Amino acid sequence: MITGLNHLASGKIRDLYAVGGDLLLVASDRISAYDYVLESEIPDKGRILTQLSMWWFGQLADLVPNHVLTADVDEFPAELAPYKDELRGRAMLCRRLAMVPVECVARGYLTGSGLAEYEKNGTANGVPLPAGLVDGSRLDRPIFTPAMKAEVGAHDENVTFEEMAERTGDPELAARLKDLTLAVYSRARDIAEGRGILLADTKFEFGRLPGGTLVLADEVLTPDSSRFWPADQWHPGRAQPSFDKQYVRDWLTSPASGWDPRSDTPPPALPEEVVQATRARYVEAYERLTGVKFV
Ligand SMILES: CCOC(=O)Cn1cc(-c2ncnc(N)c2C#N)cn1
Numbered sequence: 555m556i557t558g559l560n561h562l563a564s565g566k567i568r569d570l571y572a573v574g575g576d577l578l579l580v581a582s583d584r585i586s587a588y589d590y591v592l593e594s595e596i597p598d599k600g601r602i603l604t605q606l607s608m609w610w611f612g613q614l615a616d617l618v619p620n621h622v623l624t625a626d627v628d629e630f631p632a633e634l635a636p637y638k639d640e641l642r643g644r645a646m647l648c649r650r651l652a653m654v655p656v657e658c659v660a661r662g663y664l665t666g667s668g669l670a671e672y673e674k675n676g677t678a679n680g681v682p683l684p685a686g687l688v689d690g691s692r693l694d695r696p697i698f699t700p701a702m703k704a705e706v707g708a709h710d711e712n713v714t715f716e717e718m719a720e721r722t723g724d725p726e727l728a729a730r731l732k733d734l735t736l737a738v739y740s741r742a743r744d745i746a747e748g749r750g751i752l753l754a755d756t757k758f759e760f761g762r763l764p765g766g767t768l769v770l771a772d773e774v775l776t777p778d779s780s781r782f783w784p785a786d787q788w789h790p791g792r793a794q795p796s797f798d799k800q801y802v803r804d805w806l807t808s809p810a811s812g813w814d815p816r817s818d819t820p821p822p823a824l825p826e827e828v829v830q831a832t833r834a835r836y837v838e839a840y841e842r843l844t845g846v847k848f849v
Contacts, residue, residue: 556580556637565706566591567600567778573631573647576623580645581773585832587802588815594824601643602836602848603776608646609844610775613745617738620770621648621761651761651771656718657701657710658731660739663754664691665781665794667712668699680714690754690783690790696739698732701757730768731760742775749842751797752788756780782839798835801828 555561560572566586571578581600584591604625611620624630625646627638634641661668661678664687668678676682679699687693700718701710713721719728735758746753757779759772773779782797796803805811805828806821813821824832837848 556640559634559637568773572650573634575650576631577648577650578630578634578641578645579648579773580641582644585799585802587799587806588821590820592802592821592824594829596829596832596836598833598848599836602840603773603778604644604646605848606776606840606843607773609846610742611770614738614741614770614774617741618734618770619767620774621651621772623647623649646773648771649763649769651763651769653759653761653771654722654727654731654768655703656722656731656760657703658735658758658760659699659701659755660696660735660758661699661755662693662696662739662743663752663781663783663794664693665689665754667709668697668755671712679712680716688791690788690792690794692790696736696743698735700731727768734760734768734770738770738774746775746782746843747785750785751839751842752783752785752794754781754783754794777836777839797839798832801831801835 555569559578561569562572563570567582567584569580569582571580581604583595583597583599585596585599586592608622608625611622627642627645630647664672669689672678672683672687676685678697681697698715699712700715701712702721704710715728715732719725722728738758739756742756743753753775756775758770758774760768761771762768777798783794784797787795802824805824806813807815811822840848
């Protein structure tokens with residue numbers, strides 16, 4: 555948290571501030587696992603994921619406009635000058651939008667909450683899926699599985715497309731969000747797969763400019779807003795290893811940590827080697843996707 559700025563909201567990892575009529579979205583180095591925000595931070599994680607978002611926004615600009623004005627601290631308003639060093643590389647100055655209150659989720663692979671519903675009744679957000687799918691199955695076509703934003707600390711609530719159309723009161727907008735979400739996900743999935751990373755699913759947020767234009771908001775296509783899987787370790791039928799968080803998960807569930815995920819106690823701090831190995835995975839994901847060396 556940056557005291558001295560007009561704080562609006564905080565998620566597990568990021569903080570949102572009002573700066574004049576715009577917004578500042580700041581990514582911390584925090585990391586979450588098993589629904590806990592860990593006490594250990596991953597150095598540069600916020601900078602790596604912000605730079606990755608910016609790269610994706612560039613890759614997607616022909617499909618959809620985005621809310622970012624700049625991520626260059628030297629272009630930030632003068633009132634932010636005292637925070638330059640703290641913000642460098644990890645903050646996006648964004649246009650303030652009228653946010654659509656829907657988490658626009660696209661899934662190209664079945665896992666997590668999508669798999670849970672499927673195992674119960676063969677559907678995902680009410681849409682029937684083929685029989686015989688297992689954890690990690692690649693879907694013939696990506697599916698749109700919207701969720702209504704939950705209160706801090708709770709999981710978002712998956713809703714059917716019809717429920718979403720009803721709750722937003724705008725069926726035409728719901729249809730556009732679905733089409734846009736699937737088109738953007740498909741483009742990103744193809745780009746990532748070409749670089750050995752499976753983008754299993756992702757969550758977009760959209761908002762509208764005063765004139766009504768629909769704009770891609772929030773962060774996009776980071777390992778925090780998406781499931782990144784290493785393509786060479788993909789084996790449907792079991793939980794896939796996370797590209798970025800597997801070292802953390804493995805250590806936390808190993809005897810070495812002395813922690814039990816089923817207990818209601820917060821996880822212990824991570825050993826330095828797990829922190830550094832995890833940082834290296836974020837750097838690797840960034841460099842493989844963008845082709846740019848992280849500095
Ligand atoms: C840090 C935790 O909260 C969020 O990032 C989610 N959120 C985004 C907004 C938002 N509101 C207006 N305009 C925008 N451009 C945005 C964006 N992005 C509000 N909450």
